[in-house]
Ligand SMILES: [Zn+2]
């Protein structure tokens with residue numbers, strides 16, 4: 108099953124298979140464990156969390172420009 | 174799902190360089206203990222201090238504001254927040270809203286200074302008129318207003334929101350360009366110059382950018398996720414951030430090691446050789462007889478606007494009705 112992922116702040120959308128790890132999701136979105144955070148239903152999850160069907164997933168790039 | 178290494182509750186973060194999982198509550202405590210340690214280790218704040226926290230509406234200043242307002246009771250200091258309305262369209266409207274919400278939530282007095290009210294122009298308009306890059310004009314105006322408000326408040330320190338990632342890349346950039354005297358300004362704290370400038374402290378000196386984001390999120394401090402529309406993601410700073418963070422992923426702790434060592438060696442870097450004098454218009458810090466804010470505004474409007482800025486800020490400060498601080502060494 109595919110799960111929709113919103114990427115913030117770019118506003119992009121990705122689709123991934125359920126079961127993918129949060130860390131791999133960060134890499135798919137072009138980030139790593141330091142530069143991004145995965146939120147599931149608005150709450151941060153650790154890198155080894157596996158995305159489930161029905162999760163509302165957001166990947167946030169935490170590096171701000173300056 | 175991973176469990177908190179302290180209490181076994183559901184983990185929200187993994188601290189790579191400590192190999193620890195932390196839950197919501199223990200993560201917040203962990204960031205606060207880092208800030209508390211940095212304040213003591215680098216002697217940033219003493220009892221009875223009045224600390225000015227400039228808030229942009231972004232995550233880092235939100236984190237500084239929340240953490241300092243909590244720690245202010247423990248250390249016995251006072252916190253005042255400042256938001257500068259830059260007039261950068263919708264972004265500034267939302268930034269101001271987030272800053273007001275955060276200050277209200279924490280019960281911290283807030284001063285809002287509008288660049289347009291002082292100069293008659295927004296930041297993008299000032300930049301166009303001066304034919305200068307918008308970020309350089311913005312930086313100049315913000316630095317001036319922050320220092321001005323701090324002086325008028327009789328503040329003892331200005332708490333900036335630079336996190337460990339910011340400071341690591343600023344110093345790397347300065348090393349690459351061999352602007353070594355700039356590194357001397359990137360330490361955890363800079364000193365005040367009586368009557369002219371209030372010293373700056375960096376409570377997030379050892380807090381990673383990701384930790385700062387998570388702290389603001391988990392403490393439910395209102396902040397804006399959006400970036401300023403003028404941010405250039407191809408700038409050297411932003412490219413270096415990507416590189417240092419892939420290094421950090423491979424070698425956890427490299428950023429913190431770099432910054433701790435930098436703090437120890439900061440005195441070995443050459444100090445900028447700029448002369449310290451007083452602006453003949455506004456009386457604040459300048460390197461010649463005219464400060465850069467008065468020079469810029471004189472070029473654009475025909476009038477140096479430092480004195481007008483002081484007037485506006487003085488009445489904003491008075492309307493806060495804070496306890497007077499005659500004893501402060503920094504009041505001019
Ligand atoms: Zn815990």
Ligand SMILES: [Zn+2]
Pocket residue numbers: 452453454455456457463464465466467468479
């Ligand atoms: Zn001046």
